[in-house]
Every structure is written in structure tokens, then in C-alpha cells.
Amino acid sequence: MKAMLMWDRTHICKRWVVIVMLAIFYALRVTNFLSDSVVAVPIGMSTQYIITNEIMIMAYRSKTEKYINVLPIQRSTIVLSKYLYPVLIAGFMALLLIVTAIITRINWIGTLIEIAIDCGLILIVCGFGMCLEFSVNSRKRTHFGGFILFLAAYTALVVGSVMLTDFLMYYASYEAAVGISVSALIGSMLLYAAFAAISTYRFQRMDI
Amino acid sequence: MNAIEIKNVCKQYKHNMDFDLKDITLALPEGCVMGLIGENGAGKSTLMRLILGMLHADSGELSVLDCDVKSNRFTDIKNDLGVVFDKAFPDSFTAQNVNLIMKHAYKRWDTALFFDYLKKFNIDKKKKIQELSMGMKMKLTIAAALSHDARLLILDEPTSGLDPVARDEILDIINDFTMDESRSVLISSHILSDLEKVCDYIAYLSHGRLLFCEEKDELLDKLAVVKCGKDELEGIERQKVIGVRETGFGAEALVYRDAVPEDMYCERAAIEDVMIFTAKGEKL
Incomplete structure (x- = not known):
């Protein structure tokens, strides 16, 4: 596992821009510079899309960088090491939200809802993207249908999560908001685990 | 014992029905060097990937160092394999990165030996792979393949695109490696004069069929x-x-x-x- 994480880390270090973008986005958002959802949603969407794309590329490399598969590393480890990164990103996002909530002493329920929905979203989107990558043969990388499917699912998820967040923040009762957001997070985690299991199963049987 | 044993192996790609590897049977005895020859698209790389468990055979049996490549134990056996591909590491890596990764991947990785090889091959450990010449890249991959006490080397066209001096150096490395009689080598190349210098056995693949596999001198x-x-x-x-x-x-x-x-x-x-x-x- 450590070898795999180091292999990916060497790649990711060159992509630090993505992490910086995410940090700047959240810093602007929580300090109310980006409170208007007309501005925040497109920026948030593109940031998350870039992150997802990076994660998908990481999964794609497992097939194209054939040398990985020559090392004494189980194929399941290769898959699961990739699935660790969205969890780290989700954790990072949650941490940023908590820190900002402490600094600005704002609405704790709102922060909880944000954490649950944002983290759930990043897990589902990244999980779906990776599952797609690990499930198709490397030669079908440019498969247009798969790409359209990913974009459609991604857009639907983002729009859905924005609507759910708005509903929970402004219309739902305190108990309902907490209950629904926690359930949404647990549901996303379960879905994420299912994506990881499908990816492992498919990748183990794949020709590299 | 045979280092590699292949019995009646068949493989057809789903996306390319024109090519198939059919009924391949061969054995590489321990301590020997086998050269795999054949025209482009003959199936040499496919056979090597089957041996490494990267591809799954449609039928037949494949064992490497007495271990079925389909078994779970094969991941452990990979500690005994040194593999050389033309493009092994990403261009953004340095030799130092390679050492860090391999240290955690192989049980018997020898950092000192790896750096010794780098010194011997004049490879700057801080230079990115994209800045190295083709010969240097190949030597780096060979250094990585030799630094974990491998018993079987699998080299896919290690001398292609190299000048005669670099090729000769690589052949010397292979010769040194096989001084120990428990070590074996499977090597594919289009430069047949190179194979003639180092091989004990020659296997000839053509259009996915094994035309012969015999002792070279014989x-x-x-x-x-x-x-x-x-x-x-x-x-x-x-x-x-x-x-x-x-x-x-x-x-x-x-x-x-x-x-x-x-x-x-x-x-x-x-x-x-x-x-x-x-x-x-x-x-x-």
C-alpha cells in the first residue's frame, strides 16, 4: 500500500494547484466572499470537476502505467490506494469547514449540513468516476458514451446536492435537517464502498 | 526446475479478433537465457504479459518459478522477478523517487546496490526521467530490476534504440546476472545478433504460433x-x-x-x- 501511495504522491505533488484551488475556494466561501450561490456554485462545480478528473486520471494510470502491475502489489491494493484519496479530500474539506465555523462562530447546523452534503458529493462523484475507469478496458478510454454518462451523473448530483442543501438550511426543521444530512453522508459512504468493491472485482479480472 | 513453464496456452483479445496466441508450449530451464524472437505483432509482448499475470490466458497452464500465475501466491513471487519494459517509470519521476517507491514495494530491495548501479551507469539520481537519454532510461530500469535479488529477469526489447556501446553494456549486465546458476533470463529483441551473444535457447513466435523453441547451439x-x-x-x-x-x-x-x-x-x-x-x- 505504501509503495502505491508513494507512486501516486509523486504524481500528485506536481498537481498541487488542485489542492490550492480547493483551499482558496473554501476560504472565500466560508468568509462570505462567495456567499452568493450564483457565483459559488459554478466555481465549486468546476473545482470539484477538476478534482474528480485528477482522481479519474489516477485510476486510469493503473492501466496505462503498466509497470505498476509488475510490482509485487495485489491488484486490490492498487485499487484501494486510489480510493483513499477522495476520503482524504473529503476529510480536508470537512476540516476547512470546521475551522472556519470556529473562527466565524457561525451557524453550526449549517456547517454540519455543508460537511455532510459536500463530503458525500465528493465521495459519490469520485467513486463513480473511478469505478468507471477501473471497469472499462484501457483501450476504451476515449469511449464517448462513458464520458457523457459521467458528465450527466456529475451535473445531476451537483444540482441535487445544492437543492438539498438549500432545502435543509432554509425549509427543514432542525431535527429533519440533521437527520437527512447525516443519512445522506452515510448513504454516500455506503455507495462509495460499493464503487470500491465493483472496481476491485473488475480490475482483478482485467487484462492490462 | 524450470523458471518458466508454459503448457498449451491460448489467448485472444476481445477487441482484436485477428490476433490470437495459440497453443504455446515452452519451458525455460533455471539458469538459462532464452531469447524470444518474432516479427512485430507476433505475440512476444503478449506472451511476456501473460507470464507476468498482466493478461489472463483463455486456456492452458502458466507457471513462473514453480508458481501458477493465477494463484494468489504469485504476487509474492513477483519479489523474485526483475522486469524491464521500454517505458517503466513516469517521466516526472527521478531515480530517488524510484528508490523510495521500490523500497516499499520489494521485500529484498537493496538501496545501496541500487545507488551503486546508478553510479556505475552514470545516472544522476536527481534528474527527472524525461531528461535522461533513451539508453539511460533503460539502464535505470535495469538497475531497478537488479536491485532486489531477482531470480528471473524478463526483458522486453531492452536494447532497442540504443547505440552499440550501450547495447554491449546491457548484454554484459545480463551475462553477469547469469553467472549465478539459479538465475534465469527471458529476453525479447529484434536485434538478433544481441540475442546470439547471450542466449542459450531461442523461441520463435510468428503470427501467434510458436514455430520452435530450441537450444541455440544445437x-x-x-x-x-x-x-x-x-x-x-x-x-x-x-x-x-x-x-x-x-x-x-x-x-x-x-x-x-x-x-x-x-x-x-x-x-x-x-x-x-x-x-x-x-x-x-x-x-x-
């Missing part, structure tokens, strides 16, 4: 190239003529040495002759 001793008029070839038993090519001066043929009449001039065959006459030569 093979070359029993074959000969005759240069004569085409009508003179009539004096040789038909079954003993492997292939004939017409030249401006008459004809050349690859034949079994024992069938050549005493008064006919013949030369010792080289692996290149065997490949060319088998693939392109006409039958009598």
Missing part, C-alpha cells in the same frame, strides 16, 4: 545456409530445405546441414537467417 549447428544456383538445390532432399530465397546470383537456402552434399559450399546459419528464411523464404 539449432545453429544442425542448420546451414547454402548459396548456389537454384537447380543445384534439387540435389537436396525437399523436406530438409526450410526456405529458399532467390538472389541476383542464384539462390540462398536454409537447409539441414546433414542434407548438404559434400561438394556444396555452406555457411553456418545465424539466428537472423533462421528467422528470415522461415518467415520469408519460399518452399522448394
Whole structure:
């Protein structure tokens, strides 16, 4: 596992821009510079899309960088090491939200809802993207249908999560908001685990 | 013990029905070097990927160092394999990155030995791979393959695109590696003169079929190239003529040495002759 994480880390270090973008986005958002959802949603969407794309590329490399598969590393480890990164990103996002909530002493329920929905979203989107990558043969990388499917699912998820967040923040009762957001997070985690299991199963049987 | 044992292995790609590897049976005895030859698209790389468990065979049995490649234990056996591909590491890596990753991947990784090889090959450990020449990149991959006490080296065209000096250095490394008789090598190359220098066995693949797998010296001793008029070839038993090519001066043929009449001039065959006459030569 450590070898795999180091292999990916060497790649990711060159992509630090993505992490910086995410940090700047959240810093602007929580300090109310980006409170208007007309501005925040497109920026948030593109940031998350870039992150997802990076994660998908990481999964794609497992097939194209054939040398990985020559090392004494189980194929399941290769898959699961990739699935660790969205969890780290989700954790990072949650941490940023908590820190900002402490600094600005704002609405704790709102922060909880944000954490649950944002983290759930990043897990589902990244999980779906990776599952797609690990499930198709490397030669079908440019498969247009798969790409359209990913974009459609991604857009639907983002729009859905924005609507759910708005509903929970402004219309739902305190108990309902907490209950629904926690359930949404647990549901996303379960879905994420299912994506990881499908990816492992498919990748183990794949020709590299 | 055989380092590699392949029995009746077949493989067809779902996306490319034109190519199939059919009924391949061969064995590489421990302590030996086997050269895998064949034209482009003959199935050499496919066979190597099957041996490494990267591809799954449709049928047949494949074992490496006494371990079935389909078994879970094969991941452990990979600690005993040194593999050289033309593009092993991403361009953004440095030799230092390679050391850090390999240290955690291989149980018997020897950092000091790896850096010794880098020094010997004049590779700057801080330089990105994209800044290294083709020969240097290949040497780096070879250094990585030799730094974890491998028992079997699998090299896919390690000398292609290299100048004669670099090629000679790589052949020397292979020769040094096989000084220990428990170590074996499977090497594919289009540069047949290189294989002739280092190999004990030659396996010839053509269009996914194994045409032969024999001991090199035995093979070359029993074959000969005759240069004569085409009508003179009539004096040789038909079954003993492997292939004939017409030249401006008459004809050349690859034949079994024992069938050549005493008064006919013949030369010792080289692996290149065997490949060319088998693939392109006409039958009598």
C-alpha cells in the first residue's frame, strides 16, 4: 500500500494547484466572499470537476502505467490506494469547514449540513468516476458514451446536492435537517464502498 | 526446475479478433537465457504479459518459478522477478523517487546496490526521467530490476534504440546476472545478433504460433545456409530445405546441414537467417 501511495504522491505533488484551488475556494466561501450561490456554485462545480478528473486520471494510470502491475502489489491494493484519496479530500474539506465555523462562530447546523452534503458529493462523484475507469478496458478510454454518462451523473448530483442543501438550511426543521444530512453522508459512504468493491472485482479480472 | 513453464496456452483479445496466441508450449530451464524472437505483432509482448499475470490466458497452464500465475501466491513471487519494459517509470519521476517507491514495494530491495548501479551507469539520481537519454532510461530500469535479488529477469526489447556501446553494456549486465546458476533470463529483441551473444535457447513466435523453441547451439549447428544456383538445390532432399530465397546470383537456402552434399559450399546459419528464411523464404 505504501509503495502505491508513494507512486501516486509523486504524481500528485506536481498537481498541487488542485489542492490550492480547493483551499482558496473554501476560504472565500466560508468568509462570505462567495456567499452568493450564483457565483459559488459554478466555481465549486468546476473545482470539484477538476478534482474528480485528477482522481479519474489516477485510476486510469493503473492501466496505462503498466509497470505498476509488475510490482509485487495485489491488484486490490492498487485499487484501494486510489480510493483513499477522495476520503482524504473529503476529510480536508470537512476540516476547512470546521475551522472556519470556529473562527466565524457561525451557524453550526449549517456547517454540519455543508460537511455532510459536500463530503458525500465528493465521495459519490469520485467513486463513480473511478469505478468507471477501473471497469472499462484501457483501450476504451476515449469511449464517448462513458464520458457523457459521467458528465450527466456529475451535473445531476451537483444540482441535487445544492437543492438539498438549500432545502435543509432554509425549509427543514432542525431535527429533519440533521437527520437527512447525516443519512445522506452515510448513504454516500455506503455507495462509495460499493464503487470500491465493483472496481476491485473488475480490475482483478482485467487484462492490462 | 524450470523458471518458466508454459503448457498449451491460448489467448485472444476481445477487441482484436485477428490476433490470437495459440497453443504455446515452452519451458525455460533455471539458469538459462532464452531469447524470444518474432516479427512485430507476433505475440512476444503478449506472451511476456501473460507470464507476468498482466493478461489472463483463455486456456492452458502458466507457471513462473514453480508458481501458477493465477494463484494468489504469485504476487509474492513477483519479489523474485526483475522486469524491464521500454517505458517503466513516469517521466516526472527521478531515480530517488524510484528508490523510495521500490523500497516499499520489494521485500529484498537493496538501496545501496541500487545507488551503486546508478553510479556505475552514470545516472544522476536527481534528474527527472524525461531528461535522461533513451539508453539511460533503460539502464535505470535495469538497475531497478537488479536491485532486489531477482531470480528471473524478463526483458522486453531492452536494447532497442540504443547505440552499440550501450547495447554491449546491457548484454554484459545480463551475462553477469547469469553467472549465478539459479538465475534465469527471458529476453525479447529484434536485434538478433544481441540475442546470439547471450542466449542459450531461442523461441520463435510468428503470427501467434510458436514455430520452435530450441537450444541455440544445437539449432545453429544442425542448420546451414547454402548459396548456389537454384537447380543445384534439387540435389537436396525437399523436406530438409526450410526456405529458399532467390538472389541476383542464384539462390540462398536454409537447409539441414546433414542434407548438404559434400561438394556444396555452406555457411553456418545465424539466428537472423533462421528467422528470415522461415518467415520469408519460399518452399522448394
